[in-house]
Amino acid sequence: MQTVLSGSRPTGLFHLGNYFGAIANYVKMQDDFDNCYFFIADYHSFTTHTDPLVLPQHVKRAMATYLACGLDPNKASVYVQSDVPEIPELYLLLAMFANKGELEKCTTFKEKARQKGQTLNAGLLTYPVLMAADILVHRAHKVPVGKDQMQHLEMARNFAQRFNHHYDTDFLVLPEAFSYTEELIKILSLDGTGSKMSKSDNNVNNAVFLTDTDEAILKKLKKATADAGPQEPNAQKSDAVQGLFNLMQLVSKPETLAEFEAAYNDCSIRYGDLKVQLGKDMVDYVGPIRDKIAELESKPSYLKEVAAAGAETARKSGRETLDGVREIMGINYFA
Ligand code: ADP
Ligand code: TRP
Secondary structure (H helix, E strand, O other), X not given: XXXXXXXXXXXXXXXXXXXXXXXXXXXXXXXHOOEEEEEEOOHHHHHOOOOOOOHHHHHHHHHHHHHHOOOOOOXXXXXXXXXXXXXXXXXXXHHHHOOHHHHHHOHHHHHHHHOOOOOOOHHHHOHHHXXXXXXXXXXXXXXXXXXXXXXXXXXXXXXXXXXXXXXXXXXXXXXXXXXXXXXOOOOEOOOOOOOEOOOOOXXXXXXXXXXXXHHHHHHXXXXXXXXXOOOOOOOOOOHHHHHHHHHHHHHOOHHHHXXXXXXXXXXXXXXXXXXXXXXXXXXXXXXXXHHHHHHHHOOHHHHHHHHHHHXXXXXXXXXXXXXXXXXXXXXXXXX
16 A cells, blocks of 8 residues: 655645645545645744744645645545654654754755855754654655655655664655656746746745635736747747746646647737636636635634544554654663
């Protein structure tokens, strides 16, 4: 039986990149795999100190978003990281298998170290150890993540391998990245620069958020950057125009996409029409998700129930792993 695990930090805002690049895959995987865990990585957000008044809203919104996008608590365990004490317990033990040098060399840590004014606390340095604990605690085989997380996953494998080697066991599973497609999906920013849609972009108009109003979605697409238009039949598309076509492929009907592809290829395309059509189709796609998020956010007791049930399953699985790890390490003194 293959175990699947993934999670994201509760930053409150989820955009189309998070949806198509991550959550849509989780939703598919819960049908294709028997043992799935999807969680909200709240401990991970404390590396940069969070506001205690804002954090609960973000966690609630993340939970509502997961469910609104189609995660089903009957098919997968959906939980909050800090509800599962087995994770920090494993984190402590795994830390003994992580070297200071490799943690300092980690790209995400180096990036933070370069930023001025950033406090380099030990939590930030050991971020990959906590992420490894998230995964190894369920002995997960498959972890759907984007390219940016590959190095962290590699480190999780290294820690597990060192543990297994030291104790001459194969108890910890070495996790692998998973994607349905050969090439990882990348949703582009609406600014046409070819960079990825991101919530850390300073301009909120460059991303479509799952919580955007219809008006906001239409406005953002209307303002999206295109180019001067194709200069010859069957011309190659610029990043800006390719980004719009990619979105159309995800949210519009195949006939609509084919119609605009043909217009592009014979140079009769009017980007204004494309943006209006894409805006409408985007509203039809995102609108129901947004409304569902709002509906779920208004039912905190339901969200609490789902989180409690998810945590119970996750704790049970985590406890089994911890019992095994403690036994292997000899933490079993008065048996
Ligand atoms: P952001 O870059 O907006 O801060 P995160 O780093 O929190 O997003 O990413 C959460 C998940 O969403 C990851 O699995 C990541 O690979 C995916 N993701 C984020 N942005 C995009 C994008 N533009 N296209 C595809 N996947 C994305
Ligand atoms: N580090 C991931 C991110 O920034 C989030 C994350 C934490 C995660 N723990 C994980 C992803 C375990 C997959 C598995 O996006």
